[in-house]
Amino acid sequence: MNADRLNPTERPLVLENARVVDPSRDLDAPGSVIVANGLIVAAGPEADAAARPEGAEIVDCRGKVVMPGLIDMRVFVGEPGAEHRETFASAGQSAAAGGVTTMITMPDTDPVIDDVALVDYIARRTRDTTLVRVLPMAAITKGLKGREMTEFGLLREAGAVAFTDGRHSITNALVLRRALTYARDFGALVMHHAADPDLTGSGVMNEGETATRLGLSGIPREAEIIMLERDLRLAALTRGRYHAAQISCAESLEIIRRAKKAGLSVSCGVSATHLTLNELDIGPYRTFFRLSPPLRSEDDRQAMIEGIADGTIDVIVSSHDPQDVDTKRHPFAEAADGAVGLETLLAAALRLVNNGEATLSAVARALSTRPADLLGLPGGRLTEGAPADLILVDPAMPWICDGEKLRSRSKNTPFEGARFEGRVLRTIVAGRTVYEYAAD
């Protein structure tokens, strides 16, 4: 499995004079990181005095941040089935440039990833073509139809890191109950998109004044809240490991908080887009802002930020969803949901840090350590023996997002022309540099 790939041939690497951020041990201090054989040998202040491996490349980081590479728990890729939107190779390039060293891919492909052979296919397909690690989530139900369970045990042995029906919600409570119960035997995480399709109806954006002004049908917050409440009851009933893929409403935060307090194994994510944009950004029917869950109000956005700052929200995802002109150049109500986000994930999340709304450690934890812990991965930390998946970041470097320059095959970014502070200078996967920033 490529999560364990070693790199004995790669030249050792020493990152000196860095600000080392390792959320796994609450470290944010000056120091060094030493890498050899694709693994971390030492990191932090203590690594300054440690012996340098022979023949190592020494990099003076000039005080810039070294942190674990991002583990993005929600990435839609077009392969197999929609390669014109994205391949593993193009997604990998995009990820590397965005500081994402592990993409957790969604099973919503054609064919659906609901069979051992398809998990094998992804491992083989990505081994040679993709710059970063790719770990698939497999479908909870066959064909994402919400009825029959897939072979959790065999899929897990083949390398599926968790189970999800991707964009689909499982409306049948009995099916989700059984999935949570059965997954528990394998310690597997069940990730669910909590959005009631009936309440969502023909809705295409957040319900309220803005939707009414635009003449668009709204999606009430209750589509998320009611499904989430139900799911957490099932999590309590089954004691299974439940993860809400993406929450978007202030009230959802309260629900998660309560469940965690009650001791349930419950976690949740939010997209960087929902942390930085709100429904008003849709403006004159801009379809790149059509997302699922939809962009909500400013109050909801503020609540999401609070959730990251206090740790109620576990992970920040890109929810990278490449869509092309064939699905986006339509009237808003007829366009597809989704936005690309691998390359802007870190920069968007760093807005919270630059605005003083969350610490760098809190944001880095939600982007690396927490997803690794939830999925049982060895990465997401800068500790001895951990895989050398790390990034060098200048958290203050200003840049402007140019959609045409994104490495993804699809250019549907909601951040076209956006000003960011914070850029990845170097991305290292298993000790090998897969991306280096070069000024345009």
Add this chain to the structure above:
Amino acid sequence: MNALKASPAAVFAHRHLLGIEGLLPEEITALLDLAEQAVEVSRQVEKKKSVLRGRTQINLFFEASTRTQSSFELAGKRLGADVMNMSVGSSSVKKGETLIDTAMTLNAMNPDILVVRHHAAGAVHLLAQKVGCSVINAGDGAHEHPTQALLDALTIRRHKGPIHDLTVAICGDILHSRVARSNIMLLNALGARVRCIGPSTLLPKGLDRLGVEIYTDMRRGLKDVDIVMMLRLQRERMDGSFVPSTREYFHFFGLDAEKLALAKPDALVMHPGPMNRGVEIDSAIADGPQSLIRDQVEMGVAVRMAVLEALAQNLPNG
């Protein structure tokens, strides 16, 4: 350009008319003033003007409409334009052609003005971004239908005088109605008091934030209003059960003599058409002395002439 009359272009400096939202009160008034002149032109034996001579106007209707399309056609012809009607039914869409493809095809024919109706909100905005000519929104989904609101305002003004003193009740299926949205924007811009009356299932969320008073009891809502504006119950748009039956709907929200008696004695009744007689309006009211429904049709042509003329003056080489 006619130098003798006040230039509408000086007041109305827009390339497109995509909605009422965003228009200034003086821009709306300028269009209504221009429409008054068009009414006179339309009542002469010789109904032609030449402001659009040599210009090409394409009416692009993705949704069937008899009255709006013919009204725009007549308006264009009275101003001397070459008018072409294109009804893009489902056929092109079924063949996979997108809205943008259609727009680019039409753009290559170099029209000066494109009049567009589409079933999706925002579709006309999208088109306006992609074509090189002026675009008029003839109705997009549940968003706006600006010329309908303008013709309603013109009709009201000719019968009641200044709009800012009036109370107007908009009744029925507000949720699916672009006519309601445009009218709310316009009547508010001109200072009228606007009420919305309908069952809660047909009132969109956040409607109260648009500056209207909301009533779910039609009898209370109609009290002392000057204008009763009925909306078509858009049964074809309904993807769920919003009201249990047309019989029940008529009982509570259909305009009949008894309910109309609660409005001011000189209250006037309007309907954008086409009407569902016996569903939202009683035939006796629709054809009765308080009805302005036929006036609205006449004003429709005049308002569309005014809009075409105002935009024409902003066309390149105009």
